[in-house]
Amino acid sequence: MADQAMAIRKAPLAGLRGGSHAAILTPAAPASRISLRAAKDAVPALSAALGVTLPLRPKTSASSGKRHALWLGPDEWLVIDEDGADLMAAAASSGALHSAVDVSHRNTAVIVSGPGAEVAINSGCPQDLSLGLFPVGACSRTVLGKAEIVLFRTSEDTFRLECWRSFSPFVFGLLSEGAEDAAH
Amino acid sequence: MLLIYCPYCEEERSELEFRNAGDAHIARPTNIAEITDEEFEAYFFLRDNPKGVIFERWRHIHGCGRFFNAARDTVSDRFLTTYQAGEPKPDLNAQPKTSATLETYDEALEGAAQ
Numbered sequence: 001m002a003d004q005a006m007a008i009r010k011a012p013l014a015g016l017r018g019g020s021h022a023a024i025l026t027p028a029a030p031a032s033r034i035s036l037r038a039a040k041d042a043v044p045a046l047s048a049a050l051g052v053t054l055p056l057r058p059k060t061s062a063s064s065g066k067r068h069a070l071w072l073g074p075d076e077w078l079v080i081d082e083d084g085a086d087l088m089a090a091a092a093s094s095g096a097l098h099s100a101v102d103v104s105h106r107n108t109a110v111i112v113s114g115p116g117a118e119v120a121i122n123s124g125c126p127q128d129l130s131l132g133l134f135p136v137g138a139c140s141r142t143v144l145g146k147a148e149i150v151l152f153r154t155s156e157d158t159f160r161l162e163c164w165r166s167f168s169p170f171v172f173g174l175l176s177e178g179a180e181d182a183a184h
Numbered sequence: 185m186l187l188i189y190c191p192y193c194e195e196e197r198s199e200l201e202f203r204n205a206g207d208a209h210i211a212r213p214t215n216i217a218e219i220t221d222e223e224f225e226a227y228f229f230l231r232d233n234p235k236g237v238i239f240e241r242w243r244h245i246h247g248c249g250r251f252f253n254a255a256r257d258t259v260s261d262r263f264l265t266t267y268q269a270g271e272p273k274p275d276l277n278a279q280p281k282t283s284a285t286l287e288t289y290d291e292a293l294e295g296a297a298q
Contacts, residue, residue, distance in 0.1 A: 058193045058248070073248035074192055125185065126198030140193075143200050143246045 004070055012108045012165040018176040020183035022116025025175055028109035028160065034087040035101045036069075036077045042096035048078060049094030050087070061139045061152060070139040070152055078103075078162070107150075108165045110172060113158040116182030121151065121159060123178030131156065147172045186261065188242065191268045192250045205241040207231050208253040212242060235259060239273060242266070 010070075013027035023041055040056075046115040047053045055071045066082035079087055081174045091100040112120055118129040124145040128134065139152040147167035152160040163171045186199040213219050213227055232238075238258050243251045255264040255276055265274055 057193065073250060075250065126200050139249055141249075142197075148246050 012168045013110065013172055016104065016172060018172060019112075019114070019120070019179035020116070021114070022183040023112055023114040023120035023179035025120075025172065025179060026111045026113070027172075028111050029082065030084065030104075031080055031082045031109070032064075032084045032087050032102070032104045033081070033107050033162075034079045034091060035103050036079050036091060036098060037075055037100075038096065038098035039075060042094070042098050044089060045094040045096035046098055049096075050090050052079070059134075059138050059140050061137050063137070068152065070081070070150060072139075072141050078091075107162050108168050110161045110163070110168075110175060111158065112161055112175060112179075113155075114179075115157055116179065117157050117159055119182035120175055120178035121161065123181055124174045125149070125151065129153075129159075144171055147171050147174075148150055152175075186263075188254070188263055189266050190244045190247060190250075191252050191266050192248045193244065197247055198258070202245040203243045203245045205243050205251060208239040208241045237264065237276065241269070270298060 011027065011030060016027055017025070019025035020174060024025065025073060034111050036046070036054075038054075043056065050067070050069065052067050052069045053062045054069050054077055055062050060071050067085070068080045068082075070078045070080070072078055079091075081087055088102050090098055091098060121144070125142055127140060128144050129151075134140075134153055136153050136155055139150065141150050143149065144161070144163070147163055147170055149171065150160070150162040154160055161171070161175070187196040188199055188202050189196045190202075193223050210227070212264050213223070216224075219227075219244055235258060238256055241251055243249070251269050252266055253269060253271070255274065256262065257264060264276055267274055272289040
């Protein structure tokens with residue numbers, strides 16, 4: 001009898017390291033994520049069920065431990081749990097009308113850190129990332145080169161950059177070039 | 185790079201995040217089954233393509249994802265104002281609700297300082 005084939009899950013950026021001394025690129029650990037859409041009247045129930053208050057202002061986020069809720073649009077959020085908790089079940093337990101799609105494996109993330117992180121990201125992203133306009137905790141869906149990304153500033157010199165897994169080699173390559181430019 | 189004010193993000197963003205979505209304020213006839221072919225053609229296909237101010241739909245597709253309306257000058261490519269979808273056509277002679285599109289970084293700094 002033939003040996004049973006075992007499928008091993010492969011992270012899209014597994015083993016990659018990149019960047020420069022100015023901007024270090026690290027593939028983020030696997031996390032669970034949902035794309036959440038809901039009307040305003042469902043927000044309190046969903047916030048209570050998820051344990052994190054869904055932000056209502058543009059470009060803002062809310063965090064509770066390792067769970068983050070990022071405002072993407074007037075009725076749209078990206079909820080990330082770095083511990084891999086079951087966000088779909090948490091959202092379903094709210095009892096409020098909403099749409100949640102599990103995008104844990106659609107997205108992957110790159111952590112860009114260091115004094116040149118802004119410059120590295122700005123090599124392909126048109127947003128003003130200065131601290132005044134993009135403070136710690138700010139988040140936005142935007143573009144990096146030809147790829148759509150979600151940018152989340154976790155500290156003054158650290159960004160979490162979410163992209164679709166099929167774009168991740170392109171995103172990592174473009175960021176590597178940007179990080180080298182940032183070191184000059 | 186052209187900066188466009190998104191009325192949902194309440195911020196000016198690069199044109200790279202936006203897509204044009206055709207003319208704004210085109211009302212679908214309520215008696216669509218009864219109108220003549222010529223009337224349907226006028227509603228569905230015919231557009232003015234003016235030289236000057238045009239009201240358009242735009243979508244912040246790589247941002248909040250929302251459609252909104254904009255008044256743009258087709259000669260200078262200048263955005264006169266933008267406003268949320270569903271709002272009536274603004275009076276362009278009145279004081280614009282949103283700040284004018286900034287062409288330079290110096291203008292942006294002046295705006296931020298105010």
